[in-house]
Amino acid sequence: MNSADEHSAMDGTAIQRLTAGPSRAEASAMAGPAGEQAGEQAGERSDGQPIAGLAGGWRRLHPLSPLVRAGRHLVVLATLLLSGAVTHQQDSGGQGRYWDLAVVAVVVVIGVISWLVTRWQVDNGTLRIETGLLRRSSQRYPLSQIQAIDLVESGLARVLGLAELHLRMAASGGSAGRLACLRKADAEILRARLLALAHGVAEDSPPPPEQLLVALSTRRLATSILLSGQGVVTIGATVVFAAVAVAIPAAIGALGGAVGLLIGMLTAAWRRFNSGFELTVSVAADGLHLRSGAIQTATETIPFGRVQAVQLVEPLLWRPLRWCRLEVEVAGRRVRNENRPEGRQLRAVLPVGDHGQAAFLLSQLIPAAPTADRRAPARARWKAPLRYRYLAWGDSKTCIVTTNGRVRRVTRWVPLEKVQSIRRVQGPLQRMFGLATIHLDTAGRRIQAELTDRDVEEADHQLAVIPGRCRAARRTARLPRPFHGQ
């Protein structure tokens, strides 16, 4: 990449600061396609008259939702039936066709039943979802404990104009609430209403104004994925595979396993691309709003008070471009399709961007974030030769920052009021050099802030001081910002 290219790529993602005011997306969601909203789940028209507010009785999901929920299983079934049909035609047809019809009928009946027995209701500040025919299950979600509500549209749902709502509760375990599926316009209105109720204001009050902070360019995203470790490995594997396939066509059969691996790698890369595609980050009173997705789109909220830790990663291959990635850990886990917990991936608020953007977003998440300016003592070089140049920490009144990493530098910010426990760890080598490490444990297991290889006296002093500072920070921790406060 020559320097001119690089320059234009950098300009591609300029930070946009707009004046406050309702964003277009929210405004259009509220205005909605008013003409289309009829039927049992109708929401609110643009004139603000609640037609069927949340107070009503039990409601059902959209009749097509079993189709969307079945999703990929449906594709498998269709392929099986198709291949079955082909073989049946070859051997004189007859009974096989009836079996196919019977299978389809059973699947349809199951779908209809699952739709019939699933219903939901908002009652007394609680969302109740009941489902199941033989094993009834009834879930209750107190709205006051909702952390965030994500609006997710899978590919099929988008074709049908549907969307799912995922409730994120504070608890880290257990199944999160999932309303799949509603008509998209209804889902957006319901989301706004549930959030309003969750924040203790009237359910039909307008959503808070939003301000666009960052929009990600597709080109930069694609480049960043190609330049990531994962991307390089995928490209290398593809090239090797193609070369082998061309050079020794006979060996293709033996490469069956490799094909599976390759597909897995490509899927992972695609997922990263999808989750960052056309990402926009905007700020509202209740937190950062993220919208993204090429095929499956999602809208999610990262509430300010719930950010447990923030992490800035500078991968080796991105260093010439001066790019970085900003990730956050939020209490409670997100659910993806089929209630599968999100794997080891953190939520990237900024999948790729320059330091200016990262610093700007960081200032939204953690005001007045400190910089790591206290280096590890020189003798730590003998104990951690690769990491030494990155070992440092710093603090402000409310936050501690640490840097670490062998080939890529990782900077982690932990607000003091979010520290769960503090540990001092000293291995034999550290004892030899008079060093010790202080760990700051936060909720979630993916961001580990540690003051690595400090002088023993400094470590002991910090271990004695930090618990008190955390306590003070917890007491004075700002209350969640008022949601609709103007």
Place this chain on the structure above:
Amino acid sequence: MNDAQDWTAPSTRLLVMRRIQLALIATPTITTVGLLGAFIGSAGLGGLLALVIAAVVLAWERLLHHRIRAWAYAEREDDLLIRRGVMIRKLSVIPYGRMQFVDVTAGPVERMFGLATVRMHTAAAASDARIPGLLAAEAARLRDALAALGEAKAAGL
């Protein structure tokens, strides 16, 4: 800060229990290996193998001794301290307000010795805070005290 606290150690019965467990595993191992060596090779080889394993077991016993002696906890006004480890020394500070729940477990062997393990859980997976080998009464007292303190000083996530 380590010396200013009054540390409470696990019960001495824990060491007895661990030693008995070790002996129960070590004795049959030493005899079978010794006999096998004697049958396959000579009596000298069998004796040598048995001696080597016995030496390993004794070294292991010393390590157990140190590890259990290193384990201690201290209840401070606002947090609980737990110290452990011989090679890698660890000292954890767990604020009472951060405790999500406390559980007391006692396996069949522990029950035989009247012991129990107290475990504190915070929202962080990394803060592994457990105290093994407490007498059942002490474990119950600690559990109740921690639960009460946790409630009094509870803080949100």
